[in-house]
Structure formats: structure tokens, C-alpha cells
Amino acid sequence: xxxxxxxxxxxxxxxxxxxxxxxxxxxxxxxxxxxxxxxxxxxxxxxxxxxxxxxxxxxxxxxxxxxxxxxxxxxxxxxxxxxxxxxxxxxxxxxxxxxxxxxxxxxxxxxxxxxxxxxxxxxxxxxxxxxxxxxxxxxxxxxxxxxxxxxxxxxxxxxxxxxxxxxxxxxxxxxxxxxxxxxxxxxxxxxxxxxxxxxxxxxxxxxxxxxxxxxxxxxxxxxxxxxxxxxxxxxxxxxxxxxxxxxxxxxxxxxxxxxxxxxxxxxxxxxxxxxxxxxxxxxxxxxxxxxxxxxxxxxxxxxxxxxxxxxxxxxxxxxxxxxxxxxxxxx
Amino acid sequence: xxxxxxxxxxxxxxxxxxxxxxxxxxxxxxxxxxxxxxxxxxxxxxxxxxxxxxxxxxxxxxxxxxxxxxxxxxxxxxxxxxxxxxxxxxxxxxxxxxxxxxxxxxxxxxxxxxxxxxxxxxxxxxxxxxxxxxxxxxxxxxxxxxxxxxxxxxxxxxxxxxxxxxxxxxxxxxxxxxxxxxxxxxxxxxxxxxxxxxxxxxxxxxxxxxxxxxxxxxxxxxxxxxxxxxxxxxxxxxxxxxxxxxxxxxxxxxxxxxxxxxxxxxxxxxxxxxxxxxxxxxxxxxxxxxxxxxxxxxxxxxxxxxxxxxxxxxxxxxxxxxxxxxxxxxxxxxx
Numbered sequence: 001x002x003x004x005x006x007x008x009x010x011x012x013x014x015x016x017x018x019x020x021x022x023x024x025x026x027x028x029x030x031x032x033x034x035x036x037x038x039x040x041x042x043x044x045x046x047x048x049x050x051x052x053x054x055x056x057x058x059x060x061x062x063x064x065x066x067x068x069x070x071x072x073x074x075x076x077x078x079x080x081x082x083x084x085x086x087x088x089x090x091x092x093x094x095x096x097x098x099x100x101x102x103x104x105x106x107x108x109x110x111x112x113x114x115x116x117x118x119x120x121x122x123x124x125x126x127x128x129x130x131x132x133x134x135x136x137x138x139x140x141x142x143x144x145x146x147x148x149x150x151x152x153x154x155x156x157x158x159x160x161x162x163x164x165x166x167x168x169x170x171x172x173x174x175x176x177x178x179x180x181x182x183x184x185x186x187x188x189x190x191x192x193x194x195x196x197x198x199x200x201x202x203x204x205x206x207x208x209x210x211x212x213x214x215x216x217x218x219x220x221x222x223x224x225x226x227x228x229x230x231x232x233x234x235x236x237x238x239x240x241x242x243x244x245x246x247x248x249x250x251x252x253x254x255x256x257x258x259x260x261x262x263x264x265x266x267x268x269x270x271x272x273x274x275x276x277x278x279x280x281x282x283x284x285x286x287x288x289x290x291x292x293x294x295x296x297x298x299x300x301x302x303x304x305x306x307x308x309x310x311x312x313x314x315x316x317x318x319x320x321x322x323x324x325x326x327x328x329x330x331x
Numbered sequence: 332x333x334x335x336x337x338x339x340x341x342x343x344x345x346x347x348x349x350x351x352x353x354x355x356x357x358x359x360x361x362x363x364x365x366x367x368x369x370x371x372x373x374x375x376x377x378x379x380x381x382x383x384x385x386x387x388x389x390x391x392x393x394x395x396x397x398x399x400x401x402x403x404x405x406x407x408x409x410x411x412x413x414x415x416x417x418x419x420x421x422x423x424x425x426x427x428x429x430x431x432x433x434x435x436x437x438x439x440x441x442x443x444x445x446x447x448x449x450x451x452x453x454x455x456x457x458x459x460x461x462x463x464x465x466x467x468x469x470x471x472x473x474x475x476x477x478x479x480x481x482x483x484x485x486x487x488x489x490x491x492x493x494x495x496x497x498x499x500x501x502x503x504x505x506x507x508x509x510x511x512x513x514x515x516x517x518x519x520x521x522x523x524x525x526x527x528x529x530x531x532x533x534x535x536x537x538x539x540x541x542x543x544x545x546x547x548x549x550x551x552x553x554x555x556x557x558x559x560x561x562x563x564x565x566x567x568x569x570x571x572x573x574x575x576x577x578x579x580x581x582x583x584x585x586x587x588x589x590x591x592x593x594x595x596x597x598x599x600x601x602x603x604x605x606x607x608x609x610x611x612x613x614x615x616x617x618x619x620x621x622x623x624x625x626x627x628x629x630x631x632x633x634x635x636x637x638x639x640x641x642x643x644x645x646x647x648x649x650x651x652x653x654x655x656x657x658x659x660x661x662x663x664x665x666x
Contacts, residue, residue: 032358032365036626039369039465046483047463141353146463151641152590157489162462163611163641164483168355178361180611180641183590204593
């Protein structure tokens, strides 16, 4: 329901044409600043927009060798926009470092492997600093923009690194700016002078000034599917999990009266993490009543790693529903 | 004349493609000449208060004019391997110069040329520049004319510790009870303090260490050149030594990381400063040493390191003022 709430709000804002607080600074319509007044205009707007933008910019820590990326919070309950090559998949656990240094847990939602758009959601309940997505029109070539990101990882004394530049190239699914990016910035936000989110950092070109961003319009286009935890497309930014490689981590035997009795639970398996114990009885998987081990195996073969499944369990005479995320056999 | 129409057609075809590409002309980009033109007043200040240090035809460093009578500050470590250098202040060329003082903590060198009536940097009100403010630094020059590079203050000013951390200067193995010294590195603080193979490290600054990992974290967030109290166990007895720390990269090989690999020529000495301000001006290891000016033309810092492709450090003006006075004073007393 929280998901619905966010989406509904966004659509409402667009449809009702909620008045935009910020008007377009005149400097964006000049070919180049001509004098000190023009330069101060850029500086004034950027600095005014910076505090809120900075508070909503987060670092995503992937754990292990995964390194880190950045993201931006776009709803009070912690919806994050980031890059697909940062989350790397659907349903992955992430640590989020907020601007004030606090660490909270998040899970990755859907991603678009063709444009590099991705979402994640903070799972710790709370009220988070966020920026509103209320852009009415797309960014224009030459607009002054600023990039934020946790370059090279989170550094509390430094904070998110600010870079100023212009939109130097606009093509269908990519924005290019001359705000220089580096590892750790991926997934971080690109704002216009009014503090509106314009794009999400994606990658750098072979030459220095080529810094690529996913336009916000790509997120809006795929909003529902990203929220619904879909893995979209077969592009270069994330590798689609192989069907059949899903891993549950338990052994069962059939029962005459139906259902499967758990005889063993693998150590550190998804089943163990979900709290399944020896002696539990699994009655159904995603609503399909289970009769035999072979049937369970077949159903799992049709699932992908990272997919969420629901088991109806019988434990000490009571039934309960338990959802868990399947692991990857190859890990 | 016959070829004209076909050339015109070709151009038209090329141009027809452009609107779809939607590309901003080079000159209008943030570091393009059209944008630079708006900074002309600051460029004129920069022309007067900065210097170019050349090794033959190569610009190896910029410098900051800090007194009318010929004192200049620059980045010390970049002068180390230099040959016969020429220094250009404004349009004046100096083949003779003298290194008069160095400060290893800030990596500064004070040099002097025989001159008078130079225009030193102005410090204004010494208000710390804030994130988002425009800053201007030296870019590539011609023999007589400085060019600017422009950017913004990009992070909160702060102390930066050596990248890779600090070390005592020993090779260690993990044994029961703590890290044990296998070998003491030549020229290290550990050698000067008298650490020996076989010593087992027990404490750093009074805090117990049980593993190499714990030792490393006890040594993180410290500056090279400072000393720590280290307790070792030698022949069954505790022994306390004071060990001067070194930057890891000065004693051991460090592999460049991914961000280093995409950062071109960054400064060799690029971390371990008591306080820096950070900006986003693109450069390379040779573009440090000069002043960092704001839109008023006031000096807000001295560029001391290019850390990577999007992070550059400058010594804040507040620190710089004190350093100038003390370095000139120490140079004077040495004569």
C-alpha cells in the first residue's frame, strides 16, 4: 500500500499540474554566462537548492567486494532511485548511509538493464529526508545542473561531493553532462538549478568530460514495473538471473495426508534465514498444494534467484504463511 | 568552382543530423572559452598573482606570489626531480631562483626570485568558501598569458588522512596473542624506534591490539610524521617505544584502485593534510601550486593536490596566511 501511495501521489502531481515552486532561472536560456552577474545567478540558485538535495543523497553499500554506489531518496518512507549496475539485481540487501551518517537497511526493487534505472526501498521504518519528483518538463540542452554523489564511498567528514556543469548532450535515453563522475557516484542524483531531479548517474565515457545520466523520464516511464520488482530488459547494466538456478536449501519427504515434511534445512540457506525448521510441514507454494518432492522441485525450476515465494506452513498444528526470497545456486 | 555545390551539400547533410544529436557546442561548456570569458576580471588577477614553473617547455607546476619582493609558494614534492627550471611571474621570466624553505606537513616549498613590486595574492576577509561557490585556478598558459580553469567548492573543508593509512614500517605475521614482527623496513619509524624481528605488538596508544586488522585500525585516522606509543613484548617483557608513522605508500607498493586508474595523472602526494578545501576543477599533477581565487579575485586557497578526476584539494587561505608568515620568517632567520 505504501507503494501505491507514492505512485498515486506522483500521478496526481502531474495530472493536476501542481504549481511548481521554482521558475526557470534566466541563465539557462543564455548561450553562456557573460559577466559576474550571470555567474552569481548560477551560484545563487545552486547554493539555494543544495541543502535539500544533499540531505536526500545517500550512499549504498553493497557488502563484501561489492563496493558502493549512491542514490537519492524520493519519498518520506524511503523509496530510493539509483542505478541498475549498482543494485545488480532484484531483492538484494543493501546498507544505506544517510547524509547524517546513520546506517539503515534497504532492499533493491526493480531495475531496467537497458537504461540503468533502478529502485530500492529502505526497510527500516522511519521518516527520511527526500526530494520531491515534480518535474513537469524535460531538461533542456545547456541547462546548468549539479551532481551529488558519494565518490569513492561514504566519508562523513566530507559528505556528498558537489560538481557543477551543463547538460551537453541529450539523446533518447541518456543525458550527458560535464559534471565529472567517478566510481561511487553511480546511482547518485543530477539536479537542475531549481533543485529538481533531472537524472541518475550511470557511467563515464572514455574521455574526461563524458558523464552519462539516466533521465528521470526513464524512471517515470517504468515506474510501476520498477516498483513491482521487475527485472526489465536484457541490457548491459545487470545480468538477468538464470531460471532454474533458484536455491531454497531444504530436504523434504512426502506425507500421505498431503504436504511435505521438512527433513533437513541447509546451513545459511534462504530456508534457514526465513525460519523454516526440521519437522515443519509445507502445504503449498504460491498457492499450489504440494503433493511430492518432485512437484516442489519442478515448481522451483521455474523460479529465478531473487524471486519472492510464499509458503503455507503447518507448524505445531497451526498454519502460517511465510514468504522468502530464493537464493542463487551458483553463489 | 565545380566542387563547391558538393561541399555545400555535404555540410547540409552533416548539419541536418545535428539537431537529433542535441549537442552543446564545445565553447559553451563549463570549461569552454565562452564561459571562461565571463571570468575575465578574475583571470587578470590570476595573471598577476600566479607563476608558472617550467622545465624546458613543460609546465611542471604553478606557483602563488606571496610577497612583493619575490617570494612564491608551490607544491614541494613536484619540484623534487626537476632539472633546470624557469619561473614566469606575470610576463617576467626568471632563470635564477632559490629554494628557501619547505614544509613537509603541507607539502609546500617557498622559493624566491630577485624581484620587486610583484602583486601578491589578496586574502579578502578570510571567510571560508562554501560548497557551491565558484572558484578559479590556473589552466594551460601561453608564454605571456594565463588561462583560467573554473569550478566550484565541492565539499566541506576537513582533515584528510593518508590514502592507504599510516604504518610503523614492519612486516608482520599473525601469531597467538598478536601481530609479530618478521622484518623491520629500512628507513622506517619502526627502525628508528628500535623495533626488532620477534617483537609482538601488544598496544598502540594504550589500546590493546590482538590482530593485524586491529593494528591497522588503531593506526588509521593519523597523519604521517606523528608518533604513537607502541607497547611490544620482547623476550617475555613489555617494552614501550615511540614510533614515527609513515604513509603506507612511502614504504610499500600500493596498487592503484579503479578510481585511480580512471583519473589520469593525479598528484603523487595527494593525501595527509591537516585541512583542505575541495573543488571540482579538472587538472593533473602539474596543475597544482597556484592560487585558488573566488569571483572577487580574493585568494581562498592554494591548490595542493589533485586527488582524482573529480576531487582536487587546496590549502585554505586561513592556514595559508600563517604558513606564509612563518616560512618567510624561517627563511630570513636562516640567512
